[in-house]
Amino acid sequence: EAGVTQSPTHLIKTRGQQATLRCSPISGHTSVYWYQQALGLGLQFLLWYDEGEERNRGNFPPRFSGRQFPNYSSELNVNALELEDSALYLCASSFGPGRDEQFFGPGTRLTVL
Amino acid sequence: GEDVEQSLFLSVREGDSSVINCTYTDSSSTYLYWYKQEPGAGLQLLTYIFSNMDMKQDQRLTVLLNKKDKHLSLRIADTQTGDSAIYFCAEGLKGGGNKLTFGTGTQLKVEL
Numbered sequence: 001e002a003g004v005t006q007s008p009t010h011l012i013k014t015r016g017q018q019a020t021l022r023c024s025p026i027s028g029h030t031s032v033y034w035y036q037q038a039l040g041l042g043l044q045f046l047l048w049y050d051e052g053e054e055r056n057r058g059n060f061p062p063r064f065s066g067r068q069f070p071n072y073s074s075e076l077n078v079n080a081l082e083l084e085d086s087a088l089y090l091c092a093s094s095f096g097p098g099r100d101e102q103f104f105g106p107g108t109r110l111t112v113l
Numbered sequence: 114g115e116d117v118e119q120s121l122f123l124s125v126r127e128g129d130s131s132v133i134n135c136t137y138t139d140s141s142s143t144y145l146y147w148y149k150q151e152p153g154a155g156l157q158l159l160t161y162i163f164s165n166m167d168m169k170q171d172q173r174l175t176v177l178l179n180k181k182d183k184h185l186s187l188r189i190a191d192t193q194t195g196d197s198a199i200y201f202c203a204e205g206l207k208g209g210g211n212k213l214t215f216g217t218g219t220q221l222k223v224e225l
Contacts, residue, residue, distance in 0.1 A: 043215035090155055100144045100205045104156040
């Protein structure tokens, strides 16, 4: 069974640009989660999508946004990139609300220059 | 409030047992998890324990939960060099919108 996949593996952008990160969940999972792992800040919850709707949001500014498609894959968009957005962005999926085991993908390393 | 703490480093010799500790502050946790992260990789779910359990064993892994002290531990028996990684504990809160709150991570180094 294929795990959670993310693309691209690495992404290099300059300050002020926009970044789009993609995630495909495990087959049968309806929930997708995004986390940021920045140096010195640990793993921080960003967003949770289920059945196409945003269900919960972490303490991040509105320039972090995303969506979930009918096939349950998801995009994370980061607008007006800042140097501090450089981090590993991890996507996870689960069977949905009430099924808490989250399985993670390998991550996208975003570098903002 | 949510706060999960772990010690930063642990060094053990191959073949010994490793014990990684975690403390949390929110008593409404439903599940508590242990994840493993190898260099340059994502997180691998190792095991989890439901908050009404005291212990869970899965092959070389033993999880102990002390709800009174809000203390969680992961014991790895017969630690191998392949166990070298960063280990994160995480809590999922009842009514917490399915988000996981992670600890700071413990870097386990296994020496020959």
